Amino acid sequence: MWTQFRRWVDNFTLTLVGVVILASVLPAQGRGVPFFEGLTVAAIALLFFMHGAKLSRQAIISGATHWRLHLVVFGFTFVAFPLLGVLGRPLMEPWLGTPLTLGMLYLCVLPGTVQSAIAFNSLARGNIPAAICNASASSLIGILATPLLVMLIMGAQATGEGYNAGEAVLKISLQLLLPFVLGHLARPWIGDWVARNRPWLSKVDQSSILLVVYTAFSASVVGGLWQTVGLGPLLALILACGVLLALVLVLTTALARGLGFSKEDEITIVFGASKKSLATGVPMAQVLFAGSALGPMLLPIMLFHQIQLIVCAILAQRYAQRPAATEAAN
Template sequence: MLRALKANLDAFTLILIAVVLIASLLPARGAAASGFELLTMAAIALLFFLHGAKLSRQAIIAGATHWRLHLLIFVFTFGAFPLIGVILRPLLTPLLGNPLTLGMLYLCVLPGTVQSAIAFTSLARGNVPAAICSASSSSLIGIFLTPLLLMWLLDTQGVGDNFAFADAVGKISLQLLLPFLAGHLARPLMGTWVASNRHWLTWVDQGSILLVVYTAFSASVVAGLWGSVSPRALLTLTLVCCALLAMVLWLTAWLARLLRFSRDDEVTIVFCASKKSMATGVPMAQILFPGAALGPMLLPLLVFHQLQLMVCAVLARRYREAVSDASRDRPGGIEVTR
């Protein structure tokens, strides 16, 4: 299972890099750019419709009762993460410049991932029902809370007048939340089909991200993205994302142990609270930011996303191996696989 997951992640990472290269060499212009924008909006609507149809109310009820775990994940995702961004801003601006620093702040206010957080929690033998509930609710709450946090952060930058919160929430609700609710209402009719054809959701999920990335980077390349982002800045951004990821992984594990959560709950907290969603962040950025500014806003998210997938794959394996070793070391213990 681990090998299959890593192979899938590696393949998508390579495809994503290829899409960025194609957009850099052959960006969409004029009518082609408009066509890609319409296609991207349709793909994103389909993606959230299928997510709504897949979500089980039983899974929500099963995981929602663990309120202490969900509260910690929520506070870290939408409280500690943005606070880290604000604290680090004086250091980031001289290193990255203002556009990429704003991209880092946008990264910090995003909700957590859904699919990968649940997959890694399952792989590491954590509390999967709680992960399903926490990750799903994080994405829904983020539709409203991310623009609000972003408005506050932009106000601290002195450019908040250009950000219309009500308009942003309205557009996000129309393009993301409405298809999600429609899909969930259609679950009695198509829930079984969605459950038995999960590969379609994976294709739509990854395909919509690739479309948004190509469209966003095309607009940014046409506007001179790579003339403003040097290789040195890109390397510095990668190192900053590495440091941020290491910090949040350590903090989430430390907090889980400090608050005496079980080992299974610790796994869920680490993988749900430390990750940021590209599936939500990319389409949301397309709504919130104009075309030319979209590339620098997305670049930190793209870098951080790839790092979190690779690092969390290794971390999940270590969590799983620790359970296997403990089972073998126990007198008369038998290793049980899930």
């Protein structure tokens, strides 16, 4: 049973759960709060600097011309997903409560993933160049689109009366986009080193996310998170994440086939449009939301992240099992 469990739950997810437990038992308080907040800002800057250094310009050029595919994926990521969240809000709020429902809405406006979307495309034999281009562009578009969508569909209820979308975009650009651009500009000098050390550098990515989660959940726990989120809402949240993912997977598959895309393009659309980025969502939440509001914003992303990994791993294996003749025919 343990072996089967470990097939679907990776070490990072287990560590993530451990960090949430640690923050619940020993949250950062008092003088520790400024220290962890400063460390978090530095870790996030390093995270996006390394993402910029990893990005190949050749990969962008090779995949950028497939505009129909990108239009479908971006349409789902930044239009259909938020619309589903808005339409589903009246159904979710009685079961989840307002804070977790706002977290679901925040989940819906996030960009797609990079690493896992490309990995699943590779496993399923999808359109890899288009997947690389699409996933990378989604993260960049999200830096601008996500704070604007937060203001549009969540408003002051989640962000506070003084929230300004323009200031949020500027703040995110300085904390996330600027390190990303600097990393990409440094790629001619450090690109080979980054490629040789990918396994080790992935630990830097994960450590940054874990640090943000600890800092965010510490503030939320001190603010009374677990007094307001019980077992019932938590189970309802898991169900809501599963239903949302299932709905998007069905819609993207049907649309890709209805528009006559090849099987490889269908795979890229399904995996690109159905994913939401934990790696981008956590740092952006740190910038957009403050204090105890962070915990409820992060819970849906963390749960959705694990559910999408499990479900998409199964889908990728099924796609990979298709005969070569089917692939060629499409």
